Amino acid sequence: MANQKASVSQYIAIGFMLFALFFGAGNLIFPAQLGQQAGAEFWPAIIGFLVTGVGLPLFGVIAIGYSGSNNLQELSSRVHPVYGIFFTSLLYLTIGPFLRFQGRLLYHMKQVSHHY
DSSP states (O other): OTTSOOOHHHHHHHHHHHHHHHOOHHHHHHHHHHHHHHGGGHHHHHHHHHIIIIIHHHHHHHHHHHHTOSSHHHHHTTTOHHHHHHHHHHHHHHHTHHHHHHHHHHHHHHHHHTTO
16 A cells, blocks of 8 residues: 555645644734734744744655654654654643643633732
């Protein structure tokens, strides 16, 4: 199956999935806010946003495609098998529960600051 060529409909589905994965409210609201706050430094701000917000995720997808790895743990296990488990676990915790904890903490800090 690895040597099979993808059909046009599979390419379209993959394109929609990648778009849905990377495009969120931050990509809709943040560039306009960035441009407004940048003022005279508009072009350096836009170049920085394009490099970090478009270029790095795109290179990440390309790297996974060229690596031939089936998942993140397989890719990071090339460094060392223990590192593969550690890095994958830490990344998933950072994206999931740790991010949720941070948002909850900020919410409670905001509630406490309104009482003073």
